[in-house]
Amino acid sequence: MGEIPRAFPLLERVAENEPAATAPFASLAALGATLAANPKWAPFAASIAYRTLGRALRTARANPDRVSPAAAAPLLALALDLARREPEAVRRAGHRGNRLTLGVALFRAILDRPEGTLMTRHLFEDTWSFLRHADRRIHLEIPEMLAALGALRDEPEPHDGLVLCAGERRAYNANQIYRNPAWRKVDPHGALRMHPDDARARGLADGARAVCGSGQGELEVVVEIDEGLRPGVVVLPHGYGQRYRGAAPVGPQINRLTTSEHCDPLARTPYHKHVPVTVRAPTA
Numbered sequence: 001m002g003e004i005p006r007a008f009p010l011l012e013r014v015a016e017n018e019p020a021a022t023a024p025f026a027s028l029a030a031l032g033a034t035l036a037a038n039p040k041w042a043p044f045a046a047s048i049a050y051r052t053l054g055r056a057l058r059t060a061r062a063n064p065d066r067v068s069p070a071a072a073a074p075l076l077a078l079a080l081d082l083a084r085r086e087p088e089a090v091r092r093a094g095h096r097g098n099r100l101t102l103g104v105a106l107f108r109a110i111l112d113r114p115e116g117t118l119m120t121r122h123l124f125e126d127t128w129s130f131l132r133h134a135d136r137r138i139h140l141e142i143p144e145m146l147a148a149l150g151a152l153r154d155e156p157e158p159h160d161g162l163v164l165c166a167g168e169r170r171a172y173n174a175n176q177i178y179r180n181p182a183w184r185k186v187d188p189h190g191a192l193r194m195h196p197d198d199a200r201a202r203g204l205a206d207g208a209r210a211v212c213g214s215g216q217g218e219l220e221v222v223v224e225i226d227e228g229l230r231p232g233v234v235v236l237p238h239g240y241g242q243r244y245r246g247a248a249p250v251g252p253q254i255n256r257l258t259t260s261e262h263c264d265p266l267a268r269t270p271y272h273k274h275v276p277v278t279v280r281a282p283t284a
Contacts, residue, residue: 004044006036008052015056016254024076024104027053046074057111058205071109079107079260089120121241126190144266158232158276166254166272167238179242181250189223190240194279195231199223203281214277217256221279234279 014030031049035042056071080103083090087099090106097105109117133139142262172184181188194204204210206225212217212234221236229235240251257277263270 004041004048008048010034011052012055015053018056024053027056028076028080035112045077046181047247049073049076069114072107072111074111076104076107076272079103079110079119082106086120086122089122089126092121092123102160148265158282160276160278161232162194162234162277162279163232164214164257164277165233165235166258166275168193168235170237179244181244187224187237188251189222190237192221192252193224193226193235194281195229195233196225196227197231198279199225199235202279204279209282210279211282212257212277213254214257214275215262216259219252219254219256220282221252223279234277 011027011030011034015024015027018024018026031045031052034048035045041048050070050073052073053076054073057069057073083095083097083106084099084105085100090102095102095105095109097103106119110119128136131138164194170187170190172187192210199205199208202210205224206223208223210221210223212221213219226235236252236254236257238254241249241253241255243249258272258275260268260270262275
């Protein structure tokens with residue numbers, strides 16, 4: 001995508017020609033100098049290490065009975081940082097080295113033991129040292145979460161008073177496994193479940209056809225009355241909507257009601273479980 005060069009010839013040569021006795025100090029120093037000269041590449045340091053040091057590791061330590069060590073290259077910086085922060089715990093795990101070499105020893109142990117290696121061994125009295133805050137307290141406050149919770153007070157009410165919880169798990173909605181509609185013993189239509197009060201207010205009865213619409217689109221659905229639902233909430237299952245032998249879609253294609261823009265601002269996960277919708281009888 002053009003954020004970093006396609007290749008790093010200098011870093012590759014350093015990694016390929018560094019003597020085993022000093023590896024990977026020269027590679028690490030060269031990578032550090034490269035990132036210092038090009039700060040915008042810093043977020044991609046792990047990828048650069050994989051493309052340069054990783055290639056040298058793949059060649060030098062190749063073993064048909066082991067997984068390629070190239071993927072471990074980005075762990076070098078993490079191993080060095082862990083040894084810097086927890087040197088005694090790293091040594092108790094059996095790794096040897098001084099302030100400069102302990103992290104490298106840990107990294108080499110990871111490479112030599114693809115089946116897994118013990119990185120640190122902590123004592124019970126170390127427990128409180130894991131609290132990194134200056135006040136030595138556990139901080140439960142997450143400002144972004146509290147701000148989002150506070151914003152709920154100003155959340156507008158759904159236009160029709162209904163919220164769709166899209167993607168309910170049911171007995172016969174196992175994604176694309178059930179391609180033949182005849183395999184479904186119950187719920188062949190992937191019905192829209194709704195509280196009887198909501199259905200009554202819209203002139204809908206159990207088994208009736210209706211149209212469920214959102215700001216994104218509309219679907220024709222079959223209504224199923226469910227007294228166990230909370231009033232104001234309607235539910236559709238996932239795993240329906242595929243075609244079988246060229247026929248029309250079987251069941252609701254619920255993604256037609258959702259949009260990627262209606263999403264969590266941090267994780268960008270669509271609000272599939274809170275989609276404002278309308279439900280009405282189909283027009284003649």
